[in-house]
Amino acid sequence: MTVLAGCGGGTGGGGGDAGTTGTETGTSATAPGAGETTSADSGDTGDGSSSGGTGGDSTDGTTTQAATGDGNASMSAMGVNASEGQNASIRVAHMSPDASAVNVAVDGQEVLTGVSFPEVSEYLSVPAGQHRVRITEAGSSSNVLYNETATFDARPYTLVASGEVSNGTRSSTDFGVSLLADRTAPSSANASIRLTHVAPDAGPVDVTINGSGRVLFDNVTFSNASRYAEVPGGNYTLDIRRATGNNSGPIVENFDLEVSNGTAYTVFTAGYLTPSRAPVSVSLEPITATDGLAATIRFAHVSPDVGPVSVSVNGQLADRTLPYSATTEYFEVPAGNRTVTITAPNASEPLYREAVALNASTNYTVVAAGETADNGRSFDPVVLNDDTDREKPTTSTANARLLHAAPDAPSVNVVAAERGVIFDGVAYGNASNYTMIPGGNYTFEAFVATADNTGDDIAAFPAEELPGGASYTLFLAGYVTPGDEPSSTDIELIVANDTEDYVDRGSLD
Numbered sequence: 001m002t003v004l005a006g007c008g009g010g011t012g013g014g015g016g017d018a019g020t021t022g023t024e025t026g027t028s029a030t031a032p033g034a035g036e037t038t039s040a041d042s043g044d045t046g047d048g049s050s051s052g053g054t055g056g057d058s059t060d061g062t063t064t065q066a067a068t069g070d071g072n073a074s075m076s077a078m079g080v081n082a083s084e085g086q087n088a089s090i091r092v093a094h095m096s097p098d099a100s101a102v103n104v105a106v107d108g109q110e111v112l113t114g115v116s117f118p119e120v121s122e123y124l125s126v127p128a129g130q131h132r133v134r135i136t137e138a139g140s141s142s143n144v145l146y147n148e149t150a151t152f153d154a155r156p157y158t159l160v161a162s163g164e165v166s167n168g169t170r171s172s173t174d175f176g177v178s179l180l181a182d183r184t185a186p187s188s189a190n191a192s193i194r195l196t197h198v199a200p201d202a203g204p205v206d207v208t209i210n211g212s213g214r215v216l217f218d219n220v221t222f223s224n225a226s227r228y229a230e231v232p233g234g235n236y237t238l239d240i241r242r243a244t245g246n247n248s249g250p251i252v253e254n255f256d257l258e259v260s261n262g263t264a265y266t267v268f269t270a271g272y273l274t275p276s277r278a279p280v281s282v283s284l285e286p287i288t289a290t291d292g293l294a295a296t297i298r299f300a301h302v303s304p305d306v307g308p309v310s311v312s313v314n315g316q317l318a319d320r321t322l323p324y325s326a327t328t329e330y331f332e333v334p335a336g337n338r339t340v341t342i343t344a345p346n347a348s349e350p351l352y353r354e355a356v357a358l359n360a361s362t363n364y365t366v367v368a369a370g371e372t373a374d375n376g377r378s379f380d381p382v383v384l385n386d387d388t389d390r391e392k393p394t395t396s397t398a399n400a401r402l403l404h405a406a407p408d409a410p411s412v413n414v415v416a417a418e419r420g421v422i423f424d425g426v427a428y429g430n431a432s433n434y435t436m437i438p439g440g441n442y443t444f445e446a447f448v449a450t451a452d453n454t455g456d457d458i459a460a461f462p463a464e465e466l467p468g469g470a471s472y473t474l475f476l477a478g479y480v481t482p483g484d485e486p487s488s489t490d491i492e493l494i495v496a497n498d499t500e501d502y503v504d505r506g507s508l509d
Helices: none
Strands: 029-030 037-039 085-093 100-107 111-115 124-127 129-137 140-152 156-162 176-181 192-198 204-211 217-219 229-231 234-240 251-259 264-270 285-292 294-301 309-313 316-322 331-334 336-343 352-358 363-368 381-384 395-406 412-415 420-426 434-439 440-442 446-447 458-459 464-467 470-477 492-497 502-507
Touching: 085 100, 085 111, 085 129, 085 264, 140 156, 140 176, 192 204, 192 217, 192 251, 217 229, 251 264, 251 285, 264 458, 294 309, 294 316, 294 336, 309 363, 331 336, 336 363, 352 363, 395 420, 412 470, 420 434, 464 470, 464 492
Parallel strands: 037 140, 085 156, 192 264, 294 363, 331 502, 395 470
Antiparallel strands: 029 176, 085 124, 100 111, 100 129, 129 140, 156 176, 192 229, 204 217, 204 234, 234 251, 264 285, 294 331, 309 316, 309 336, 336 352, 363 381, 395 434, 412 420, 412 446, 440 464, 446 458, 470 492
16 A cells, blocks of 8 residues: 555544554533533543443544434534544434424534434534533524533543423433543454433343343443443344343343444434333434544546456445446545455455555545556555645635556656646656646646656646636546557546545445
């Protein structure tokens, strides 16, 4: 693998250094009284539940993907991107079955609107430190459900709104908000799971793995969260039991759960065991969210002697038959060290399998480049950080960069007839920085790179339209002399739109 300078490493925002280890907390902090201040900094060690719920010990290190519910909540951007500084990341889990949708404001700025039961919002990024969080009923800002100040460390958190707003006899299940420090770094060999108990009428619960007898969570009480427990990635059926001393109480609900190694999850026990006796008829339903922050990734295939390839991240398929010259859409994956695999059709071994460090809130392109033929350029994918050295274009300007992936071409200068030299001295396997150019139509030519920009002509390419307001990657691919090479793929300039190609396809997990 080739990682270009300035395109990898660093820390995932809100998640700690990738690859570090330590003991995870998963602490549920009871909300303070109105106007009080609480610390959301969980530190490096701690008990996973304020009620004494237990689970397996686990390790910390990579930042993982946030999952959203199926509701219609919208989020306004706030603060700086999590990969650019020491920031906290906050999301809201609406787990109060009889409460209406809510809006959330941070420091007086509304950042989430219309979060409804049982939805888990996206994470939003705020500078680490003290912030006032205000939760109000959507459509009725005067109905304040939560208004507290908390100090957030540089890591992800979940604010869990649970309990009941209806007048009732169980004061222990009144509406309240608890603060969870989210897992950012499960072991790459296991998945981590946490249980957050938000079913008002369930009483304390144990959770066991069906058929194995293994106890994942012991005596978790309402409005509290267990520690994270580690299990190998795979498919599980989990039994929710009434808590007993020997963890063999009657099963009140079971559910199937699929988890992936290197990823952390929170399961919320949302709804009622006996909805007919509840303020609203909402049956118990486990809601699973993926904890931590996401990176986005796409694949580009510019290896001229390789047919369609299969590409995957952590064993999850992204594209089964990605053809030469094609680029996938971006999709989200948990940040951290992720195993990227590229496989040729019908091959018993992959062309490439390697762990790639992906920072949170950062876009990447994995480029299948090189050759498989003997005596050619080795098949050596390039990982591009698509956020490096990229200014935001205006409606009239565009960002463009060049990746040189033509195996038989020397270092090149690329000239636009309309503007002169755009990319200067780009060697094979390398990418230029982004260059800001006016949006418009360009006719590019590639020349042998020389200090005085007078090298021999290599190829001229058809006109390309690069509209303003977007960023583009230009791939120089194919062969200058295809008759002498392993395939008859002519040299060409392939353009990928780094802005329009972004589509949130959800986590591959």
